[in-house]
Amino acid sequence: MKLPKPSTNTYELVPAGNHLGVCWQVIDLGTQTTTFNDEVKKARRILIGWELPNELMSDGRPFVVSRRYTFSVHEKAMFRKHLESWRGKKFADEDFGEDGFDVRNLIGKACFVNVVHSPSGDRTYANVDSVAPLPKGMPSPELVNEPIYLSLESGEFDAAVYQSLPEWLQGVIFDAPEFSKLGTTGELREVKMEEDLPF
Numbered sequence: 001m002k003l004p005k006p007s008t009n010t011y012e013l014v015p016a017g018n019h020l021g022v023c024w025q026v027i028d029l030g031t032q033t034t035t036f037n038d039e040v041k042k043a044r045r046i047l048i049g050w051e052l053p054n055e056l057m058s059d060g061r062p063f064v065v066s067r068r069y070t071f072s073v074h075e076k077a078m079f080r081k082h083l084e085s086w087r088g089k090k091f092a093d094e095d096f097g098e099d100g101f102d103v104r105n106l107i108g109k110a111c112f113v114n115v116v117h118s119p120s121g122d123r124t125y126a127n128v129d130s131v132a133p134l135p136k137g138m139p140s141p142e143l144v145n146e147p148i149y150l151s152l153e154s155g156e157f158d159a160a161v162y163q164s165l166p167e168w169l170q171g172v173i174f175d176a177p178e179f180s181k182l183g184t185t186g187e188l189r190e191v192k193m194e195e196d197l198p199f
Contacts, residue, residue, distance in 0.1 A: 012057050014115055014126035015126075018113070018115075019054065019063075022141055023106045023109050024051045024145045025107075025148045026106055027049070027148065027165070029068065029173055030173055030179050032045045045069065049066035050128075051064045066128070083131075086111045104151075107147045110141060113128055115127065148161060149161070
């Protein structure tokens, strides 16, 4: 077989502004290591993704945008602030813990997502700056994309969902200690190593 020609697809940037968004992705990234100002930190991270039904790409599909959060409910944590803004109310004590709020319930829920453009090097990124609830009585649109939920908790992990993710995102999750503890990494590691071969 001959090698195909390289793709000529160009990256379409999500327009800046306040958009109607519907949550279609909730992905547990596990504990990630980050470095900021020479300080190394480890923290559990989560990715929340929204599709924007009123903003369409050139092929007619809705734009999607996501944000990675530290999975923290500290009062100053951005994850908690955005969730409370989205819900339109503060969390109560009973919302935390084993019988509390399940982030899986975010999928299919609509909100307004404020997107800002942030230049970095020779590329501009679309970042989620804030999240706000829909006005009372405004209906939530149906999802176009297949919803994706991935948890690295024991008994909740779905290998098929993991393998359906883009390779770069699989790589991010693969290095998390929570992923290693699932006991499925041997088989998945073998597949990943084969994919890494140069020929």
